[in-house]
Amino acid sequence: MGFSEAKKAVINALRNGNFMHATRESIEIKNELATGVVTPDEVAKIIKGCRGFNHSTSPLHGAPHILVHIFKKNEWYIKFYFIDETTMFISVHK
Amino acid sequence: MKLYSPGDTGKAVCEDCGDIVSMTFQYRDVPFSDGSGLAHNILVGVCDSCDSVIAIPPQSTPAIKAARKVAAKSIEAKVPSLYIEALDLASYRISPSLPREFKNKLVMYFVHQCATDEKMAKAVSRKLEAKKQTFEKSIAPHVLKRFSMKVSPDMAADFDKAMDMTNLNKTSLIKSVVLQINDDIIRPNRPKKMEELKHFAAASAG
Numbered sequence: 001m002g003f004s005e006a007k008k009a010v011i012n013a014l015r016n017g018n019f020m021h022a023t024r025e026s027i028e029i030k031n032e033l034a035t036g037v038v039t040p041d042e043v044a045k046i047i048k049g050c051r052g053f054n055h056s057t058s059p060l061h062g063a064p065h066i067l068v069h070i071f072k073k074n075e076w077y078i079k080f081y082f083i084d085e086t087t088m089f090i091s092v093h094k
Numbered sequence: 095m096k097l098y099s100p101g102d103t104g105k106a107v108c109e110d111c112g113d114i115v116s117m118t119f120q121y122r123d124v125p126f127s128d129g130s131g132l133a134h135n136i137l138v139g140v141c142d143s144c145d146s147v148i149a150i151p152p153q154s155t156p157a158i159k160a161a162r163k164v165a166a167k168s169i170e171a172k173v174p175s176l177y178i179e180a181l182d183l184a185s186y187r188i189s190p191s192l193p194r195e196f197k198n199k200l201v202m203y204f205v206h207q208c209a210t211d212e213k214m215a216k217a218v219s220r221k222l223e224a225k226k227q228t229f230e231k232s233i234a235p236h237v238l239k240r241f242s243m244k245v246s247p248d249m250a251a252d253f254d255k256a257m258d259m260t261n262l263n264k265t266s267l268i269k270s271v272v273l274q275i276n277d278d279i280i281r282p283n284r285p286k287k288m289e290e291l292k293h294f295a296a297a298s299a300g
């Protein structure tokens with residue numbers, strides 16, 4: 001999945017609530033969407049302002065066949081992947 | 095938007111199993127990654143193969159936000175900047191690669207000793223009167239800096255107990271602990287507690 005598709009899908013997920021937070025036994029405090037420091041609307045706004053150069057991808061640690069999308073904009077660092085129709089957030093922080 | 099109930103199933107990546115796995119939603123107590131306490135009884139996705147907590151649905155966020163507020167208590171004091179520099183130097187001596195936040199853990203390590211060891215509490219309670227002169231009179235004027243740390247409720251209770259045991263107020267306890275750290279870690283050529291502290295630093299970094 002490329003930049004435009006990922007951007008569209010993650011904004012949709014944030015709008016309709018079809019997302020979850022990926023964890024490993026603890027609540028990651030660097031996921032400020034999970035801890036309620038930022039709202040889905042605020043995250044959607046940041047991603048909406050992203051262009052292709054704000055986006056990169058990497059294989060998921062622990063399951064390298066899954067592609068992780070990283071959006072960096074105005075010091076924000078937003079990291080997620082997709083499983084079927086669900087967006088799984090790993091990090092959302094400054 | 096979807097509201098999940100306990101017993102519902104879904105799919106997520108389990109890093110321990112190294113793949114996409116099926117999961118079942120359950121209520122669990124889940125700790126915060128910075129060790130500052132727990133969110134009690136939140137709905138989470140649990141890996142069907144290894145029982146790890148692998149996903150959190152958005153409906154658990156309000157409970158997490160509330161727990162985070164309770165979990166992270168703040169201890170703050172204004173101290174002459176030399177105290178902060180002493181803590182940075184002590185951390186650096188334990189290991190040059192430690193993050194600056196380690197100094198808070200170092201302070202709590204000594205605070206815990208004051209709360210649990212009467213000898214230590216007594217030694218620390220006498221530090222300020224004896225050593226304040228050299229620490230606070232040597233350079234004038236003093237630049238005051240804010241010392242601030244987020245602690246778990248357990249650590250906050252430790253801090254209260256240490257204030258009790260040493261009969262010091264918050265700012266004096268922090269200062270006295272720094273003076274103890276100065277005597278134990280900074281001044282000796284071969285600090286006695288070094289092995290123990292290197293261990294503690296390695297354990298708290300993970």
Ligand SMILES: [Zn+2]
Pocket residue numbers: 108109110111115141142143144145146
């Ligand atoms: Zn598993």
